[in-house]
Amino acid sequence: MRFGSRPAEAPGFVVRREQARLLDAVFSEAAPRTVLTGAAGSGKSQLATAVAARCEAEGWPLVAWIGAESRGALVSGLFGLGRRLGVDGERQHSPEDSARRCLEALAAAERADRLIVLDNFDGPDDLTDLIPRGEGLRVLATTRRTDWDQTRLAHIRVGGFEREQSIGMLLDRTNQTDRKTADAIAEALGDLPLAVSQAAATIKRGRYGLADYLKQLKKGSPKSRRHRPRGDHPAAIGVALRLDFQSALKRIGSWSPRQAMITRYNLGILALLAASGIPRRWMEGADEGSSDAREALNALIESSVCRLSEDGAKVMLHRLQIQAIHEDWENDPVQRRRTEREAVGLLNVADFFYIQKSQGEVRLREVLDLVDQLRAVAEQNYSKNLFANPRIGDAITAVLQCAMELGIPQTSLLLSGAVERLGDALGSDHPEVVLRARTNLAHTYRDAERLAEAIDLFERVLADSTRGLGPDHPRTLAARDALAGVYRETGELDRAIPLYERGLADRLRILGADNPDTLRSRNNLAYVYQTAGRLDQAIDLFTQNLAEHERILGPDHALTLSALKNLANACQEAGRLDEATSLFERVLADSIRILGPDNPSTLISRNNLAGAYQALRRINKAIPLFQQNLTDSTRVLGSDHHDTVVFRNNLANAYAIAGKIDRAIPLFEQILNDNEQSLGPGHPHTLASRESLADAYREAGRLEAAIDLFAKNLTYHEQAFDPDNPNTLASRSNLAGTYKSAGKLDQAIELFERILVDRERVLGADHPDTLTSRSNLAGAYQEAGRIDEAIPLFERVLTDFECSLGPANPLTLAARNNLAGAYLKSGKLDQALLLFKQVLTDREQSLGTMHPLTIISRGNLAGAYGDAGELGLAADMFEQTLVDSQRILGPNHPHTLTSRNNLASTCLAMGRFDRAIDLFEQNLAESQIVLGPDHPHAIASRGNLAAAHRDAGRLDEAIGLFERTLADCERVLGPSHPQTELFRNKLAAAYWAAERPEDAKTLLGPLPDIDGTGADPTGD
Known part of the structure; x- marks a missing residue:
């Protein structure tokens, strides 16, 4: 991988005395960190470029060049390198967080020869915690500073040319022979490589004699003598650099005054925008992309005043040359102001011409380049006057908007300094310009999920808008809505709702009922009511908004269609499912008619x-x-x-709900594989898809595969989040539940106990997730036969849900059902019957008689009647439950299979053997088709059929079925699984009954105490 725009190697590169030591440090000694220090213009970057070129020639897998002139530049460079490396930062990560993710990836990579150049860092503090490291990684830094910590760094001091090198360059490149004068020029320039090289170019270009050039150096100017370049260079250096660009302008003007004008423009732009370089295509676009613009730029490059990056993408001007141009402007402030206007103009042209008229990767590149320019000029003190021009605010606002549209908010956060610089420069003179930029930056924080910063900035924007523009100004109204929106996202609904209510009232007063902004404001208020659970108020507002849209915009307008969707969603959330379905049917029909069947919105409507x-x-x-x-x-x-x-996942979920688990699993497997390949194994979407597949495996009875996936997910959650994170706790709960399903009750109970303790500590004893954990632990205790420990937990869960959610809440009903099941298990039949009846009544009232949960409740009550000895009543209820399940859920749904099994068990208990055997045989056939022959429920179905044959006196048929059932249990579930133990006992009992004691003893020894099949009340 090649990253960054490094300077091209200078023509006629002179081998330096420091070069051998540098090459030894990087290539022979593999020094992890090397720093080149030296004065500006001493050739540090050229030496680093030579190293980078050799690394590329030798095929090193990573050669990166990062400008490090400020901490912001270094962060930006590491952030960009991380993107290229495929480091997937979370949206809420700051640029520095993302930069550190890049550093982590570099450190974790396999050992390999890699080079990262940090060019021109200005202060040691800029590098704090941001120096890359890794096996085989070399970091080469360049700096003019000497006040840095030298420990653990290979330090190489870069000086000037040796005098003979300076004289040789001056004589060879000018074809002159006056060594004495060449020596005097070299002395005046301090043998500084940049100055000597530019002097040679100026002498050749201007056809100076060496003596004439020396006179020009000595003549100089008082200004140049007072303002020496940084690093206490001789004053003649500034003169040499100014003579260089002036002679280039003069020469270009000799053949084309127009190109000379463009060249002066180019030099000014290069001296004001990012010192790391400007995109070449932007500069070639000057003068409306004319041939003069291209020729002028090429002439400037050929003159060696400026240079290209190695990849040809950027045009660069040395920082000493930039300083010389700024000194020249001190004598011509009019020219400086003109150039500042031109620089701001180019930034706006970059937005309008290059960004707005491009797409895809090209547009992304343009946005990244403009962000880099704006970030750099905000950090460069000599560029600060640009921010006094309001038009730079337009460029900032526009690029923030484009970055949001491209989904790269973290990149936009690099412009926070530019927005602050804009506010400082313009103050209250241009409130709308500053407010637009701050508003878009606040939206960027919101999109990056850094909501605290977004709230702070939106609050500031609202206060400034109210003060500067007035409370009724459209921007003030928009700022209030934006702040309310972030409050809503953070769950601060008590702060969001009053703002939305005021926004609607203000727009009705100021704009009137028919204004589109008023319609949007009513929609926002309805949505926050919906979020707050005030569904009746939300539906009223959505209904009103739909009517207003139809009246004002017409039934076929896209916004009318959106209003219809919003009303449908609210009705669905309110449980008004018939109304919601009718509305969604209308939405789909209208979408097909208005937008067409292939429109993405139509697909979403379907x-x-x-x-x-x-x-x-x-x-x-x-x-x-x-x-x-x-x-x-x-x-x-x-x-x-x-x-x-998303649609593939939804279809897979629908298959799973329908009991078509064999069709769901391939889809879930495809989704997981695609996410692992495209997003990585630890991405949140990958974790969710792995969980869905694990759930499907669990439902299919592939419990070991499910355990492996849930355990893998837990590992990733523990790596990405702290142990108390809700996602980590939920992942641990999923694994515990699967241990329980697999009969690994000790492991399940250990995890459930830990989760309950953690949730009580983190969330509180009464949090719904804590109550769910308590219920899960109770269920595991019950499964393990620790019913006396389970019942108090179930009782506490029910009491807590009744207090916090009310007696009719679905979670309360589920808790009541679970307690009833525990009472039934412990033989407390009267209490169990009372609770099962209550659950059935409540579900019939709230959900209807045909809702699947109501049907399940009816089956649970029937099972309790069966255990109470009221077999006739139980059989009648199971018959009705089976009919309802077949009609509502389908003949192959897992709940239908459970209903048929329970009816068969009741018939068996009543001595109706033929009816029981018919039902068990049907269930076995359906289970093998729907669930697969190795699903635990399918295996249990064969065992239940065996028990029916046994009770009917058909021992030979029973033994054959029990033998196959036991073999399947041992193969699929393992020899120690509770279900395996159960059917081993039943087979042994059948052997004893058939007078085959040796076979029974081989299995168990003495005759065990065996229960019958019994009904199977199904919990929620």
Whole structure:
């Protein structure tokens, strides 16, 4: 990888006495850090360029050149290098955070010869915590400073030319022979390589005799003598550099006055914008991209006044030459002001011409280059006057907006200093210019998920807008809405709602009901009401907004369609699913008619309708829509597009909900593989897709595979977050739940106990997640037979949910159902029946009689009646549950299989053997088709059928089925799994009953105490 724009090697490069030591340090000694110190113009960067060129020639995998003239420049360079290396920083990371992620990646990489040049760092503090390191990595820094810590650094002092080198260059390049005068010129210039080289070029270009040139140096100017270049250079150096660019201008003007004018423009731009260089294409675009512009730039480069980067992308002017031009402007302030206007003009042209008229990677490059220029001029003291021009604010505002559109907010944060510099320079004279820039920077903080900084800046913008523009100015109203939006995102709804309410009232008063901004303001208020759970108020406002859109804009306007979508979403969230579905159907029909079937918004509308059908448990209507969406999105947007990935995930989830787990798993596997390849194994999207696949494996009975994925996810969460992070705790809970499903109850209980302690400490004892953890631990205790420990936990969970959420909340109903199951398990039948009845009644009232959860509750109550000995009532309820499950969920849904199993078990208990066997046989066949032959439920179905044959006196059939069931359990679940132990006991009992004691003893020894199959009440 080659990164950065390093200077091209100068023609006629002179081998320096320091060069051998430098090459030894980098190549022979592999010194991890080397610093070149020396005066400006001594050739440090040229020596570093020679090293970089050799590294490239030898095929080093990484050669990077980073400008380090300020800490901001170094951070920007490391940030850019990280992007090239594929380091995926989180959106909320600051530029320095992202730079450190780059450093971490460099340190973690495998050993290899790598070079990073940090060119022209100005102060040791700029490098603090930002020096790269890694196996085989060499860092080569250049600086004019000598007050730095030399420990652990290979220090090489770079001086001037040897006198003979200076004399040789002056004589050879000018074809003259006056050694004495050449020696005097070299003495006057202090043998500084840059000055000697430029002097030779000026002498040749201007056809000076060496003696005439020496007179010009001595003549100089008082200004030059007073303002010596940094590093206490001889005054003649400034004269030499000024003579250099003046002679170049004179020569170019001799054949084209127009090109000379363009050349003067180019020199001024190079002296004011980023010292690290300006994109060549920008400078060639001067004079509307004329041939004169290209020829003038080429002539300036050929004159050696400026130089190209090695890749030809940037034009650079040495910092001493920049200083000479600034000294020249001290005698011509009019020219300086004109050049400052031209520099600001170029920045605006870069935005309008290069950014706005480009797309894709080209546009991204233009945005990154403009950000780099604006960041640099904000840090360069000699460029500060540019910020007194309001037009530079336009460039800042525009590039911030473009960066947000491109999804690179972290890059835009590099301009925070430029925005502050703009505010300091313009003050209150141009309030709108400063406010626009600060507003876009605040939006950038918001997009980067750095919401605290966004709030601070939005509050400042609102205060400044109110004071400078007045409370009714459109920008003040927009600032209030923007601040409210960030409050909403941070969950500070009590602060967001009053601002949105005031915004709507103000716009109704100032703009009237028909203004689009008023409609938008009403939508924002409705949305924050929805977020706050004030759904009735939200729906009222969304309904009003839809009517206003239809009246003002018409039914076919895109904003009317959005208003319809918003109302549908609110109705769905409020549980008004029939209304929501009807609205989503209308949205899809209108989208197809207005936008066309392949429009991305149409695809999203179809996805929303499918989701509404899924919420209504009309999964058979949802799946075809999800399938069509995935097909269309793959065709229109491509298989890797974000929306396509979302639609693929939604279809996989729908398959899983429908019990079609064999169709869901390949999709989840594809999503995980794609995310690992494109985003990396630890990206949040990858973690989510790995969790979905693990859930599917668990549902399919592939428990070891699920455990592996959940454990892997937990490892990544622990690496990315602290141990108390909610994501880490949730990941640990998923792993514990899978241990429980796999019968690894000791491991499950240990994790559940740890999670409960952590959540009580971090979230508090009454937080919903804490209550869920307490319930999970109770369930694990119950599964392990520790029912006396489980029941108090279930009782506490129910009490806490009733107090915090109310008696009819879905979580409260689930807690009541779980406690009922525990009572049933412990033989407290009266208490279990009472709770199961209460849950069924509440769900019938809140969800309807045909909701899947209501059907499950009816089955649970039937199971309790069965355990209480009321088998006839239980059988009738199970019959109804089976009919309802088949009609609502389909004949192959897992809940339908459970309903059929429970009915079969009840028939078996009633002695209705033929009916029980028929049902168990049907369930076995359906389980193998739907779940697969190795799913634990499918294996258990064969065991239940074996038990039915046993109870019917058909021992031969029973033994054959039990033998196969035990073999499958040992192969799939392992020999120690509780289900394996259960069927080993049942097979041994069957052997004893069939008078095959030796076979029974081989399995167990003495005859065990075996329970029958029994009903299987299903928890939530």
